[in-house]
Amino acid sequence: xxxQTGAPAKEQITPFFPTQAYLGYPKDYEKEPALKKRRREYxxxxxxxxxxxxxxLVNRYALHEDMLVLTSKGxxxxxxxxxxxxxxxxxxxxxxxxxxxxxxxxxxxANEMVVLxxxxxxxxxxxxxxRAAPAVHFLSALLSDLQCPVQAIAIATHDACAIELGVPTxxxxxxxxSQFLRQSYDRYSAxxxxxFDVDEINARLRKGCQSWDHAVEQAERDAHRS
Numbered sequence: 348x349x350x351q352t353g354a355p356a357k358e359q360i361t362p363f364f365p366t367q368a369y370l371g372y373p374k375d376y377e378k379e380p381a382l383k384k385r386r387r388e389y390x391x392x393x394x395x396x397x398x399x400x401x402x403x404l405v406n407r408y409a410l411h412e413d414m415l416v417l418t419s420k421g422x423x424x425x426x427x428x429x430x431x432x433x434x435x436x437x438x439x440x441x442x443x444x445x446x447x448x449x450x451x452x453x454x455x456x457a458n459e460m461v462v463l464x465x466x467x468x469x470x471x472x473x474x475x476x477x478r479a480a481p482a483v484h485f486l487s488a489l490l491s492d493l494q495c496p497v498q499a500i501a502i503a504t505h506d507a508c509a510i511e512l513g514v515p516t517x518x519x520x521x522x523x524x525s526q527f528l529r530q531s532y533d534r535y536s537a538x539x540x541x542x543f544d545v546d547e548i549n550a551r552l553r554k555g556c557q558s559w560d561h562a563v564e565q566a567e568r569d570a571h572r573s
Contacts, residue, residue, distance in 0.1 A: 365416040365481040370432075370552065372413060373559035389413070389430060392444045395504060399524050400433070409434040409549050414441070414556075416481040429482045429499075434549055435528075436542035437535035438496040441482045443475035445518070448507040453514055460514070465507070475501035476517055489555040495543055496535070500527070 372382060393410055400408050411432040418425050433440040445451070449464040458477040463469045479499035486497045501518045503510065510518060519527060536542075 365418065365485040367417050368482070368485050368556045369415045369417075369559050370411050370413065370556045371559065386412075388446070389444075392504065393431065395521055396431075396433070396442070396502075396524070399521075400528075403525055403528060404435060407436055407545055409545055411549075411552060414482050416485050427478050427481050429479050432482070432486070432552070434545050434552070436545060437532050437539075438498060438543075439486055439490065439548065441479045441486065441497065441499045443479055443499070443501040445475060445501050445503040445508070446505060447472070447503070448505045450509045450511060451503065451514060451518070452511040460518075475499070476515055486552075489551060490548065493543065493548070493551075495548065498531075 372386070389412060393412070396410065400410075411434070412430075414429050414432055416427050416429075429441050430444045431442050433442055447462050449462040452461045452463070454461050454471060454474075458474050459471045460474050461469055461471055476499045479501075483497050483499050490497065499517060502521055502524060503519070504521045508520065510520065
């Protein structure tokens with residue numbers, strides 16, 4: 348009988364521990380070229396999300412655009428952006444948009460994915476689930492008394508994108524979102540009698556996240572002192 352060898356273990360890298368977060372963008376920065384491009388891309392992405400979410404969830408949901416999570420070092424430390432946070436009656440989902448074309452597969456590193464283009468060229472990109480981990484940790488702590496499940500998911504929207512077997516099931520194509528949410532709802536409702544109040548969670552998010560405008564004003568005051 349041939350001796351079997353296990354697959355090489357993936358390199359495990361622990362993401363930073365989050366201490367503060369910001370939702371949305373500072374008002375005075377909305378005209379920045381890079382931000383304008385990011386918001387234009389998000390507008391198209393959110394339109395596709397809402398086309399699925401609205402009829403399925405009967406509008407009992409909320410989408411919060413852009414979450415920036417920081418360490419205790421603030422803007423001088425590590426930070427990570429996620430595209431949006433979806434609040435539903437059966438959980439909160441931290442969503443990352445994957446706009447790439449090609450075949451997505453796992454890497455030997457836990458914090459990387461590989462995409463193979465039609466030309467045969469391969470390149471790596473940060474694993475969206477790994478990158479979103481600080482946002483999941485932050486929101487889980489913020490909503491801990493509600494026992495609200497928080498999960499990171501990543502959604503590929505390009506028609507010429509395929510996802511290999513072995514990639515985490517929380518990474519999927521846009522046309523699989525409806526099925527994913529149905530399964531999430533079934534798992535939650537099978538063991539829970541009540542559902543979450545979307546408005547209550549929305550209020551908790553707004554209260555628990557820092558104010559961008561206050562942060563900008565504080566940074567300006569600190570700059571004047573130095």
